[in-house]
Amino acid sequence: MASFFCRSGKLLSLYRGGCHRTDAVRSVGGFDENNVTEDLATSIKLHEKGYKTVYYSRPLALGEAPQTLNSYFIQQSRWSQGSLGIFFKVIKLLFKRKMLGMRQKLGYLVTTSWYFVGLVNLMMLIFPLLFIFFNVVSIVTPAFYIFIFAFYILFEFVAFSVTIVSIQKSIVPLLRNISLTFISSPIFVKSAFYALIGKRTSFKVTPKEDSTKLPLRGIWAQVLLIFITGSGAAYSVIRYTSGGTVQYLYNGMFMLYFFILSLSVFYFNK
Structure with a gap:
């Protein structure tokens, strides 16, 4: 994870191709490392707390895709276990009046x-x-x-x-x-x-x-x-x-x- 300053002087965190305000991440207890897909789990916490996210449609970060079936299976195992581990929490969110909008709830449900x-x-x-x-x-x-x-x-x-x-x-x-x-x-x-x-x-x-x-x-x-x-x-x-x-x-x-x-x-x- 790399950090840098934006024009306003606010410290941000660049994480998995996403840019997070450090103070926002700290307000939800840091990145949720109890889940192997901590970026997804942390995003839910940020949205629950009322923070907004914006999709910026420009390639600003590069990542490496798995080169072999072995590495692909390792990646898919981590992603699937992490996502399905959050699934039941998302189900509960559907019936709770949180800061998440219905489109956000449905988006996390599909994901x-x-x-x-x-x-x-x-x-x-x-x-x-x-x-x-x-x-x-x-x-x-x-x-x-x-x-x-x-x-x-x-x-x-x-x-x-x-x-x-x-x-x-x-x-x-x-x-x-x-x-x-x-x-x-x-x-x-x-x-x-x-x-x-x-x-x-x-x-x-x-x-x-x-x-x-x-x-x-x-x-x-x-x-x-x-x-x-x-x-x-x-x-x-x-x-x-x-x-x-x-x-x-x-x-x-x-x-x-x-x-x-x-x-x-x-x-x-x-």
């Missing part, structure tokens, strides 16, 4: 709840697998599931396209982002579990010059996803050719989609 995407992906895997292997039809019927999941994929592509393709002018970063999100699902599920049981984790810095290639034991969960989704896709064809309905193929197509996403772990782990 902290996004990492539940790991649980969403898990459910998207479970429903078709139960149908393909065991003929188990949950309250979500195969036909309805296909409609919902097709909409989910379409929405995902549209959402990422608006924010990525419009800037990068290429679909490649879009595909990388979607696949990285999926193979990070085991990390997000673990973080959600820790948040539910209230387990705190230690801060682990993202390696800046990391060249570590994860061994198989380091990506065992992703390899398990490859095996499960590949088996589901293959068995759906067997069930269909053995006299089953076309719904086996539809669910198998989604398993194939997840299988391809899972394989990307080997592309990134090099």
